[in-house]
Amino acid sequence: MFAEIEQYFRTNRLPHIWCPGCSNGIIVKSIVEAIQKAGLDQDKTVIVSGIGCSSRATGYLNFDTLHTTHGRAIAFATGVKVANPELNVFVITGDGDCTSIGGNHFIHAARRNIDLNVILFNNNIYGMTGGQYSPMSPTGAKGTTAPYGNIERPFDICNLAIGAGATYVARGNSFHTHQLTDIIHAGIANKGFSFVEALAACPIYYGRKNKQGSAADMLKWQKDHCLSKEAADRLPLEKKEGKILTGVLHNVSAPEYTEQYDKIISRFKEANSNA
Numbered sequence: 001m002f003a004e005i006e007q008y009f010r011t012n013r014l015p016h017i018w019c020p021g022c023s024n025g026i027i028v029k030s031i032v033e034a035i036q037k038a039g040l041d042q043d044k045t046v047i048v049s050g051i052g053c054s055s056r057a058t059g060y061l062n063f064d065t066l067h068t069t070h071g072r073a074i075a076f077a078t079g080v081k082v083a084n085p086e087l088n089v090f091v092i093t094g095d096g097d098c099t100s101i102g103g104n105h106f107i108h109a110a111r112r113n114i115d116l117n118v119i120l121f122n123n124n125i126y127g128m129t130g131g132q133y134s135p136m137s138p139t140g141a142k143g144t145t146a147p148y149g150n151i152e153r154p155f156d157i158c159n160l161a162i163g164a165g166a167t168y169v170a171r172g173n174s175f176h177t178h179q180l181t182d183i184i185h186a187g188i189a190n191k192g193f194s195f196v197e198a199l200a201a202c203p204i205y206y207g208r209k210n211k212q213g214s215a216a217d218m219l220k221w222q223k224d225h226c227l228s229k230e231a232a233d234r235l236p237l238e239k240k241e242g243k244i245l246t247g248v249l250h251n252v253s254a255p256e257y258t259e260q261y262d263k264i265i266s267r268f269k270e271a272n273s274n275a
């Protein structure tokens, strides 16, 4: 099975650094499957990441990749896309990377509707630095910086993306992998800012601190608590309570940033050539 997607990996960089049971690899597999399904030219596809366990993925992926600085993946990706709008640009980012230090870049890229595919690996915690709570940690969850439970409320990051102007927003998880591949694939088709929240499992920090059981138990939790929006739309309210909606949550069209930018350049070139 790996043979089908092997071309997308720098196999000489494997094995990866992720802990046993970490679901980052599952999400990476869905990303490359979506890229394959979309038929994107590997030489015209750039993957940018910040810093974190999830962001290490760019080291293993056989594309032009940028492993940047913590929180700035979307800013670097914006630069890549503006410099060459022909490129397919993906961002791999963690919940700390994207919603804490990188929150400002996130909302403004969504507002601009720049054609990026951002995949947020949401493990609800800072994995790489040892389990500090993040803006995506649920209220009451424990972390090394919240030993008595987090008193803050987490972002509803999909609604934040929609409110900020993203034209494609979806949520998936690490158990329902076909759905995850499909929603990333549909995001690629959107000409504009596409955001996918992928629920990840960090059994080593989030799982251990919050007594979530084994890695398999954490995936089972996702299976039991996620409900596709399509199914939810047909269910009465009481059956949806406490469920996390997955699937495509928002899909609209709006002017894309680099296309608008190109129009300005063409207009001024034309005006200058007529002068």
Ligand SMILES: Cc1ncc(C[n+]2csc(CCOP(=O)(O)OP(=O)(O)O)c2C)c(N)n1
Pocket: 051, 052, 053, 054, 055, 069, 070, 093, 094, 095, 096, 097, 098, 121, 123, 125, 126, 127, 128, 129, 134
């Ligand atoms: C400017 C800066 N601040 C802080 C750090 C330390 N740091 C590295 S990774 C990280 C958090 C990682 O958490 P997340 O983005 O959620 O990714 P995960 O490791 O959970 O995949 C932090 C705070 C850094 N490298 N650079």
Ligand code: SF4
Pocket: 017, 018, 019, 021, 022, 023, 024, 053, 054, 123, 127, 128, 201, 202, 203, 204, 205, 206
């Ligand atoms: S610390 Fe958590 S997120 Fe990081 S590699 Fe280990 S299991 Fe994965």
